[in-house]
Amino acid sequence: MVGGTESGERGPTGRDGHVTLILRVARQQDRGAFAILFGHYGPRVKSYLIRLGASRATAEDLLQDVMLAVWRRADTYDPVQASVSTWIFTIARNKRIDTLRRERRPELDPTDPALAPKPEPEPDRAVDAAQWETHIAGAIAEMPREQAEMIRLAYFDDLSHSDIAVRLGLPLGTVKSRIRLALARLRTKFADRAEP
Amino acid sequence: MSHPIADEFLLDYASGAASAPVGLLVATHLALSPEARRSFRRIEAVGGAMLESLEPVAPDSDTLARLFARIDAGEGVEAQPRTTLRAVDRLPSPLAAYVPRGVEALSWKRLAKGVEEAPLDVPSAGPRKATLLRIAAGRGIPKHTHRGLEMALVLEGGFTDEAGHYDRGDVCITDESIEHQPTADRARDCLCLFVADGPIRLTGRILRLLNPFLRG
Numbered sequence: 001m002v003g004g005t006e007s008g009e010r011g012p013t014g015r016d017g018h019v020t021l022i023l024r025v026a027r028q029q030d031r032g033a034f035a036i037l038f039g040h041y042g043p044r045v046k047s048y049l050i051r052l053g054a055s056r057a058t059a060e061d062l063l064q065d066v067m068l069a070v071w072r073r074a075d076t077y078d079p080v081q082a083s084v085s086t087w088i089f090t091i092a093r094n095k096r097i098d099t100l101r102r103e104r105r106p107e108l109d110p111t112d113p114a115l116a117p118k119p120e121p122e123p124d125r126a127v128d129a130a131q132w133e134t135h136i137a138g139a140i141a142e143m144p145r146e147q148a149e150m151i152r153l154a155y156f157d158d159l160s161h162s163d164i165a166v167r168l169g170l171p172l173g174t175v176k177s178r179i180r181l182a183l184a185r186l187r188t189k190f191a192d193r194a195e196p
Numbered sequence: 197m198s199h200p201i202a203d204e205f206l207l208d209y210a211s212g213a214a215s216a217p218v219g220l221l222v223a224t225h226l227a228l229s230p231e232a233r234r235s236f237r238r239i240e241a242v243g244g245a246m247l248e249s250l251e252p253v254a255p256d257s258d259t260l261a262r263l264f265a266r267i268d269a270g271e272g273v274e275a276q277p278r279t280t281l282r283a284v285d286r287l288p289s290p291l292a293a294y295v296p297r298g299v300e301a302l303s304w305k306r307l308a309k310g311v312e313e314a315p316l317d318v319p320s321a322g323p324r325k326a327t328l329l330r331i332a333a334g335r336g337i338p339k340h341t342h343r344g345l346e347m348a349l350v351l352e353g354g355f356t357d358e359a360g361h362y363d364r365g366d367v368c369i370t371d372e373s374i375e376h377q378p379t380a381d382r383a384r385d386c387l388c389l390f391v392a393d394g395p396i397r398l399t400g401r402i403l404r405l406l407n408p409f410l411r412g
Binding site: 031035038041042043044045046047048050051059060063064065067068069071072073081082083084085086087088089090092093094096097101102103104105106107108109112115116129132133134136137140150151152154155156158159160161162163175176179180183186187 | 202203204205206207208210211212213214215216218219220223224226227228229230233235237238239240241242243244245246247248249250251252253254255256259260262263264266267271272273274288289290291293319321345364365
């Protein structure tokens, strides 16, 4: 998908359409719908895994595991909580941590009885998850380069903020303030969009 | 919540770059803080945008066919540990997984008068360790600094240090530049999830002599 144009986002294979496709996988085990999702996300997930240090063979194996989880967990996907790409990103991220780092990622369980207060009614319903994401992409593109760099190093180079400070030879405080500024920009974007 | 976790830790956890001990602390904090969950969802959505921005790399030509074969073979059906989920000592699920038999069943060691620590079996590549820390009601940890990072998430009770008061769900983050002296509330014991790079270093004049006996 070229991505970006409003009409492209809303077509049957655009990102809004992806929610429908996931629902078709969940409700009817629709293989055609799954094949379309695979066509879009498969190459991106593989690219992500390679970018994060997997060999091509490992990336291929992990990609299969990720997409298998997409098939099996389709009925748990909640379009209010995350866009389809964010949801698939989280699955890919967790599989990579489990496999490449041989760690188990501690995950938040939304059904946890200890969750405080209760699984919350979503105050941001006004802005839908797919819209957020489009605006995040825009916000990152408009950021000063040194702020966008923090986000790229975190997501694509697997560096924590203290690793970033070491890698760039910057004081930890500088890295923290760049990250906070970058994320504050995203929040401002959201706040703008939440207004009708 | 008066002390939410700083953004940079949410980013570390969202991107997957956080070490397992820090990830455990962030996940547990998220369970206790609806505010932090809302912030976190926005930061995690960056991951979706980043995924979309990547240059696609074509999967092998038979990947999809192999996937359908695996689906037909019944692979990937996930065991549901959730059905067995139960509250363990009011611990949120990410942490409860490491304390299956309850807080009392951990092996507690005395650090100082009224202060005990129990290790958690969280894998970690570096020196960063996760433990539970218990401070008896009204008692304090002597004035100290740390080698590197120290993070404390309050699970039960509360404590006060030079920067303020911390309740269930609050996070206190310090480093070697900060000297502090946390004191538990008088009403009850304070239980914290504690993540640190190294042992506590006492800085009080007389207590410095006791340092060799302390371990972290």
